[in-house]
Amino acid sequence: MGTRADPMESMDMYQEEVVHVLEGRASTLLERASAGLAEKYSRRAAVRLLAAVDAQLAKLEAVRADALAMFGDLCGSERDGAAELALVLAITENQATRELSHARSLRSRLPKVMGLMRAGKVRFYTAGKVCEATSWLSESAVREVDAVLESRLVGKNPLSARRAACYAAAKADPEGLARRTRKRREQRAVHLVHNGAGVADLLLVDAPVERAVAAYTRIDNMAKALKTKDEPRKLDQLRSDVALDLLLTGTGGTPPKAEVYVYLDYLTLAKLNDNPADLAGHGPISASLARDLVATPGAVLRRIITEPATGQPIELGRRRYRPTATVDEFLRIRDRECRHPGCHRPAHFAELDHNKPWSRGGTTDVAQLHGYCKRHHRIKHTPGWKHVAENGDVVITTPGGSRHVSRLVPLHEPRAAAPP
Numbered sequence: 001m002g003t004r005a006d007p008m009e010s011m012d013m014y015q016e017e018v019v020h021v022l023e024g025r026a027s028t029l030l031e032r033a034s035a036g037l038a039e040k041y042s043r044r045a046a047v048r049l050l051a052a053v054d055a056q057l058a059k060l061e062a063v064r065a066d067a068l069a070m071f072g073d074l075c076g077s078e079r080d081g082a083a084e085l086a087l088v089l090a091i092t093e094n095q096a097t098r099e100l101s102h103a104r105s106l107r108s109r110l111p112k113v114m115g116l117m118r119a120g121k122v123r124f125y126t127a128g129k130v131c132e133a134t135s136w137l138s139e140s141a142v143r144e145v146d147a148v149l150e151s152r153l154v155g156k157n158p159l160s161a162r163r164a165a166c167y168a169a170a171k172a173d174p175e176g177l178a179r180r181t182r183k184r185r186e187q188r189a190v191h192l193v194h195n196g197a198g199v200a201d202l203l204l205v206d207a208p209v210e211r212a213v214a215a216y217t218r219i220d221n222m223a224k225a226l227k228t229k230d231e232p233r234k235l236d237q238l239r240s241d242v243a244l245d246l247l248l249t250g251t252g253g254t255p256p257k258a259e260v261y262v263y264l265d266y267l268t269l270a271k272l273n274d275n276p277a278d279l280a281g282h283g284p285i286s287a288s289l290a291r292d293l294v295a296t297p298g299a300v301l302r303r304i305i306t307e308p309a310t311g312q313p314i315e316l317g318r319r320r321y322r323p324t325a326t327v328d329e330f331l332r333i334r335d336r337e338c339r340h341p342g343c344h345r346p347a348h349f350a351e352l353d354h355n356k357p358w359s360r361g362g363t364t365d366v367a368q369l370h371g372y373c374k375r376h377h378r379i380k381h382t383p384g385w386k387h388v389a390e391n392g393d394v395v396i397t398t399p400g401g402s403r404h405v406s407r408l409v410p411l412h413e414p415r416a417a418a419p420p
Contacts, residue, residue: 043399043400044400044401047398047400047401047402051402054120054123055120055121056120057123058117058119058120058121058122058123058124059117059118059119059120061117061123061124062114062117062118062124064103064124065102065103065106065107065114065117065124065127066103066107068085068099068100068103068104069100069103069104069106069107069108071085071100072100072104073104078097078100078101079097081096081100082096082100085099085100098128099128101131101135102124102127102128102131102132105131105135106127109131109134109142109143109146110127110130110131110134110142110146111146112146112147112149112150113127113130113146113149113150113153114127115150116150116153116154121153121154122153122154122161126153126156126157126158126161127161129158129161129162129165130149130153130161130162130165132162133162133165133166133169134146134165134168134169136169136176136180137169137173137176138173138176141169141172141173141176142172144168144172145165145168145169145172148168148172149164149165149168152164152168156342159342159344160342160344163283163284163344166283166284167276167278167283167284170276170284170285170286171275171276174274174275174276174286174287175274177276177284178286178288178289181285181286181289184206185206185208187205187206188204188205188207188208189205189206190202190203190205191203191205209282210262210279210293213279213281213282219239219242219243219246220239220349222242223235223238223239223241223242226238261279261280261304261333261336261346261348262277262278262279262280262285262290262293262304263279263280263304263306263336264277264278264287264290264291264294264304264305264306265277265305265306266305266306268287268290268291269290269291269294269305271291273287274286274287274288275287276290277289277290278336280336280337280346280347280348281337281344281345283344304333306410327364327365327366327369328352331347331352331366331369331370331371332347332348332350332352332371333347334347334366334408335347335350335370335371335408338350338371338372338373338376339370339371339376339394339406340373340376340379340380340406341404341405341406343373343375343376345373347371349373350371350372350373350377351371351372351373351374351377352369352370352371353369353370353371353372353377353380354368354369355368355369355387355388355389355394356368356389367389367392368389370394382399383399384398384399385397385398385399392407392408393405393406393407393408394406
C-alpha cells in the first residue's frame with residue numbers, strides 16, 4: 001500500500017517551486033533592466049520597460065493574492081489571520097485585514113478580475129478598488145458585474161476602475177444602492193482629529209453628496225474670488241480659512257453662484273427605469289436619489305437630461321433641447337469632467353482650450369474645444385505632448401510614445417430606437 005503524501009510537505013514543495021520561478025523571473029528582469037539603463041535608454045524605451053515590469057508585477061501580485069486567500073482559509077478567524085499576517089509582512093493589522101478580504105473576494109467573487117491580474121493587465125491595488133465597490137452585492141449580482149468589468153478595467157487607474165465598478169454595481173442592483181445610500185446617510189457625522197504641532201483635521205463624514213459638493217463649490221468659488229495678485233495665501237489656505245470663517249461667523253465674503261450638475265437619463269426621470277444617474281465629480285448615484293434631488297425646490301443642482309438613444313445631453317434644465325446660450329456652457333456640460341484620461345475634476349471648473357491652436361488655424365467650435373483642469377491644461381502645452389481631436393475623442397500621445405484616447409463616455413449604454 002502506498003503512503004499518503006504529507007500536506008505540509010506538498011505545500012512546502014509548492015512554495016519552493018513558486019519562489020524558484022519568481023526569483024528566476026526577477027533576476028532576468030533585473031538583468032535586462034540594468035543592461036537597458038546602462039545603455040541610457042530613450043524615454044520611449046523606458047516607458048516600454050516600465051510597462052513590461054508593471055505587467056510582471058501584476059502577475060506576481062496574482063500569485064500573492066492566491067497565497068493570501070489560501071492563508072485566510074487556514075486561519076481560525078479574520079482577526080487571528082490579520083494579526084499573524086501583519087507580523088509576517090511587517091504591515092498594519094488594518095492593511096492585513098483589507099488585503100485578506102480583497103484576496104478572498106477576488107478568488108471567490110470576482111474570478112474574471114483575478115484573471116486580468118494573472119494576465120498582467122490589472123494591479124492588485126486597482127482590483128482592490130473593485131472589491132470595495134462591489135462588497136455589498138449579492139453573489140449573483142457580483143458575478144454579473146465581474147463579467148461586465150472584464151472588458152472595462154484594462155488601462156484604468158484605481159479611481160476610474162472604482163467608478164466603473166460603482167456604476168456596474170448600481171445598475172446590477174439599483175434597489176440595493178438606494179438602501180445603501182439611505183443607510184450611509186444615517187451615519188453622517190463630524191469628527192475632530194488632533195494632529196499635534198498646533199493643527200487638527202475637521203472631517204465631514206458620510207454627508208449627503210449633493211450638499212457636500214455644493215458646499216465645497218461655494219467655498220472654492222469664494223476662495224478664488226479672494227485670490228488677487230496682492231493675496232499671499234495659497235488657494236488651499238484660502239479654502240481652509242473661508243470654510244472656518246463660514247462655520248464660526250457665518251460669513252466669508254459674498255458667495256458666488258454655485259451649481260452642481262446631475263446627469264440622468266430621460267427615461268429615468270420619467271420613472272420608466274432605475275438606471276443610476278451621475279453627479280459631476282462624484283460618480284454614480286441611485287435613480288431615486290437623483291429624482292429627489294432635481295425635484296427639490298431651491299436646489300443648487302442643475303439637471304442635465306440625456307438622450308436615451310445616445311446617452312449624451314439633450315436638455316440643460318432650462319426647458320430647451322439644444323444649447324443656445326454659449327458654446328462655453330455646452331462644452332462644460334458635454335465633457336462633464338477634465339478630458340485628460342483618468343482625471344475626474346468636474347468640467348465646470350475646467351479651462352477650455354483649442355486642440356488645434358487658434359494661431360495655427362484652429363476653430364472655436366465644439367469639435368475643437370475641450371475642457372481641462374488647470375494641471376492637465378499645463379501638461380497639454382508641455383513640449384512632447386500631443387493632443388488631436390478625432391470624432392469627439394481626444395487622442396493623446398505622451399513624450400514617451402504611449403497613446404491614450406479620451407472618449408466622451410455616455411451616461412448609460414445607448415439604446416436602439418423602439419420599432420415603429
